[in-house]
Amino acid sequence: MIRLFTALEISDEAAERLMRLQRGLDGARWIERPDLHITLRFMGDVAEDIASxxxxxxxxxxxxxxxxxIEGLGEFGGKRPHTLWAGVKPSEPLRILQGRHESAMRRVGLKPETRNFTPHVTIARLGRVETGAVYNFIRAxxxxxxxxxxxxxxTLFSAKASKGGGPYVPEKRYPDFGWEED
Incomplete structure (x- = not known):
């Protein structure tokens, strides 16, 4: 079994700006630079033949x-925030691309995604961070x-099965130009 998801990788300039946020929230588990991304479709644990x-x-x-x-900050979890994120401005090309990923995964036989697509970049896992501190951080x-x-x-990424994900490994990029960047 392999845990897979597709995502857009973040530019170095955008990642640098996101990394500057990563301080001042005691107890937060900050996401490392290589693991910053915008998830398009989470597939979960799949068999090798399904991965093909x-x-x-x-x-x-x-x-x-x-x-x-990328604009705005928010959290998932409401009264018990568990994830801190930077928002991704919705756009028609992003919506279409995500829809194509969803359709492709259904054709492969995966179950439909039940959550609405909320484009974002996770910047921290919050665990036991106090709710008030999270909202103060967002306001500040x-x-x-x-x-x-x-x-x-x-990019198609694989992830180790763990709480909080990463490290993530880029398995293949699409379109595949047949070359890799430095």
Missing amino acids: DIDEALDEIPFEPFEVE NSPFAAPAFTAERF
């Missing part, structure tokens, strides 16, 4: 580069924006 089908399905998804804007760092960047491709 997933790769084939992802290869067929048409992709046109588009601009990504708002408004927030990172430099916009162009998403040139999307």
Whole structure:
């Protein structure tokens, strides 16, 4: 079994801005630079043969580069926040791409995603951080924006089975240009 998800990788400039936020919240488990991403579709634990089908399905998804804007801060969990995130400005190209990922995974035989797509970059896992401290952090760092960047491709990642994810390993990038960047 392998745990998989697809995501957009974050530009170095946007990641640098996100990393500057990572202080001043006692007890937060900050996400490391290589693990910052915008999830498109979480597949979960799948068998190796299904992983091969997933790769084939992802290869067929048409992709046109588009601009990504990261702005705003928030949390998941409400009265018991467990995740701190930076928002991703919704756009039609992002919505279409995520929808194509969902459709492709259903064709492969995966169950539909039950949660609404909320584009974001997780910047910290909160565990036992006090609720008031989380909201104070969000207020103190708002408004927030990172430099916009162009998403040139999307990536299939694997993750170790653990609480909080990472480290994440890029398994393949799409479209596959047949070369790797430094």
